[in-house]
Amino acid sequence: xxxxxxxxxxxxxxxxxxxxxxxxxxxxxxxxxxxxxxxxxxxxxxxxxxxxxxxxxxxxxxxxxxxxxxxxxxxxxxxxxxxxxxxxxxxxxxxxxxxxxxxxxxxxxxxxxxxxxxxxxxxxxxxxxxxxxxxxxxxxxxxxxxxxxxxxxxxxxxxxxxxxxxxxxxxxxxxxxxxxxxxxxxxxxxxxxxxxxxxxxxxxxxxxxxxxxxxxxxxxxxxxxxxxxxxxxxxxxxxxxxxxxxxxxxxxxxxxxxxxxxxxxxxxxxxxxxxxxxxxxxxxxxxxxxxxxxxxxxxxxxxxxxxxxxxxxxxxxxxxxxxxxxxxxxxxxxxxxxxxxxxxxxxxxxxxxxxxxxxxxxxxxxxxxxxxxxxxxxxxxxxxxxxxxxxxxxxxxxxxxxxxxxx
Numbered sequence: 001x002x003x004x005x006x007x008x009x010x011x012x013x014x015x016x017x018x019x020x021x022x023x024x025x026x027x028x029x030x031x032x033x034x035x036x037x038x039x040x041x042x043x044x045x046x047x048x049x050x051x052x053x054x055x056x057x058x059x060x061x062x063x064x065x066x067x068x069x070x071x072x073x074x075x076x077x078x079x080x081x082x083x084x085x086x087x088x089x090x091x092x093x094x095x096x097x098x099x100x101x102x103x104x105x106x107x108x109x110x111x112x113x114x115x116x117x118x119x120x121x122x123x124x125x126x127x128x129x130x131x132x133x134x135x136x137x138x139x140x141x142x143x144x145x146x147x148x149x150x151x152x153x154x155x156x157x158x159x160x161x162x163x164x165x166x167x168x169x170x171x172x173x174x175x176x177x178x179x180x181x182x183x184x185x186x187x188x189x190x191x192x193x194x195x196x197x198x199x200x201x202x203x204x205x206x207x208x209x210x211x212x213x214x215x216x217x218x219x220x221x222x223x224x225x226x227x228x229x230x231x232x233x234x235x236x237x238x239x240x241x242x243x244x245x246x247x248x249x250x251x252x253x254x255x256x257x258x259x260x261x262x263x264x265x266x267x268x269x270x271x272x273x274x275x276x277x278x279x280x281x282x283x284x285x286x287x288x289x290x291x292x293x294x295x296x297x298x299x300x301x302x303x304x305x306x307x308x309x310x311x312x313x314x315x316x317x318x319x320x321x322x323x324x325x326x327x328x329x330x331x332x333x334x335x336x337x338x339x340x341x342x343x344x345x346x347x348x349x350x351x352x353x354x355x356x357x358x359x360x361x362x363x364x365x366x367x368x369x370x371x372x373x374x375x376x377x378x379x380x381x382x383x384x385x386x387x388x389x390x391x392x393x394x395x396x397x398x399x400x401x402x403x404x405x406x407x
Contacts, residue, residue, distance in 0.1 A: 029117030257282040275312035285328035305334035336392035
């Protein structure tokens with residue numbers, strides 16, 4: 001399955017095409033008009049037929065009948081019978097002409113009524129199309145709060161459609177305020193926490209590096225510095241996670257092959273110390289985005305593969321490539337503990353790890369894959385993961401193709 005195809009889009013593609021509301025309204029208008037016309041034509045025919053069958057009614061008999069009338073010398077009963085037959089024939093011809101020509105006229109007028117109903121339905125449903133288009137633009141945004149500042153601002157009569165548009169605008173306004181408040185809270189809290197951590201780190205370093213510091217003080221200081229470093233990584237991850245929730249203001253062509261080569265070289269020391277072998281397969285993969293964020297995305301994937309591994313003898317494979325369909329991929333697979341398939345989606349949630357561990361540890365703060373997903377979404381991409389049969393994970397990031405980004 002293509003990682004870029006979400007279950008929702010796949011369900012939409014499988015769903016059979018339904019008649020649009022405009023078509024259904026047109027069919028309803030045309031059907032009602034046709035039914036009313038048929039009823040009117042039937043009533044007209046009944047009244048017309050009743051008038052013809054009245055004793056003093058009917059059409060007059062002319063000489064252009066089927067045959068000449070009897071001569072003046074003919075008997076009266078014979079002449080009366082001929083007149084009755086001729087009048088019945090004329091009445092039937094008039095009724096048939098009424099039904100035929102009336103039916104044709106009804107069909108023509110019904111077709112015109114259907115066309116007019118199509119036009120009127122389109123004008124009536126135009127405000128609904130504005131609501132739908134706005135919702136589509138917001139839903140197509142790469143991040144959750146993208147385009148929430150848009151409003152429908154529908155002008156027109158105060159009817160049900162305007163009530164719907166105004167309610168939708170109110171909902172967008174509240175969502176926009178909520179996302180903005182959440183983003184500002186995370187950013188402000190992270191900045192406020194960074195200041196005391198920096199100050200406490202400086203004080204601990206001063207105490208540890210004093211000449212009169214005992215071994216116990218130095219050992220305690222080393223533990224405090226390690227804890228402070230973990231907290232700083234946590235705060236840095238929160239800041240990056242909050243920043244990537246925004247739409248990228250400026251994007252440049254980037255070749256992911258260059259980024260992969262750089263990251264593999266940058267993490268080689270950590271991999272060597274952990275006894276992990278890193279295999280690199282950097283093929284051309286041009287895309288568009290923020291180079292620093294894309295570098296952080298690949299760095300988190302490779303770092304995650306090194307840290308959550310089997311230890312000595314493990315491996316990490318990093319691949320960049322171009323796929324058919326206008327996409328590029330970065331795939332990072334590694335050895336490691338077995339991962340149950342039902343726990344894979346949870347690994348992309350903040351502070352979630354394999355198993356029940358939820359504390360900040362030496363392996364990280366639990367934000368690595370959350371940041372990867374946020375950066376991928378900000379670049380109109382997606383990220384998927386699947387467990388390997390022998391343990392570990394294979395994580396694939398899919399981004400839009402931009403040939404100008406290739407070397």
